[in-house]
Amino acid sequence: MQKRIPIGKPVMDINLPISGLNIRPGKVLCIGRNYAAHAAEMQSDIPEAPVLFLKPPTALIGDGREVLLPPASQEVHHEVELVVLIGKKGKNILVSDALKHVEGYALGIDMTARDLQAEAKRCGLPWSVAKGFDTFAPLGAFTPARDIADPRRLSISLHVNGTLRQQGSVSRMLFGVDELIAYASSVFTLMPGDLMYTGTPEGVAAVEDGDRLVAKGTGLQDLTVDVRRL
Ligand code: MN
8 A cells, every 4th residue: 555645734844845745756757848839839849759857856846936047047938737746656557547646736837948948959968957947846736636537627827927828728738647657657667756747838938037927727726936037
């Protein structure tokens, strides 16, 4: 019997105030190009398999915190995403079993230094720097998976200073949550506390010092962060 992760308890023992989690976060898996319209706006091809990358857990911040824009980038974009919390260890998980490994769902924002990412793409280099700065992974509180019968029915949106910038239905993902978990678990053993940012719909754009980002989703808890330039 796997140990269940309590939902709705305060924080863990490191300085990452994620409400709803009281364990250390594990791997922060992220999926690129998982909505066709976003792939198009990035002038990228639609992938044949999920595009998988990682952020360090030190990038995580909770609701109400600040995204800090680093001097190294002049163009940091918001990417609102559905985030999955893994609650059960698994390797080579079947698509048909995958949702049993989900403990909760939350909103997240995959902050991306687009200028650094573009340079990395040009040079064939990894995205770790473009995606991995401290505070580049805002994460909201989790809704227990048992309260969400079908993640495909969720929709997510992002408002910047009160203006709607991104909106998408999870049903439009190229690879569903179940397929993403199955794929990721073919590479990594998934562990309780692992997180997966599942990709962003179209509408990504640069943020500025002083912006307020509010992510919303059906059945999910709002996530609000403010942007500050270092
Ligand atoms: Mn993303």
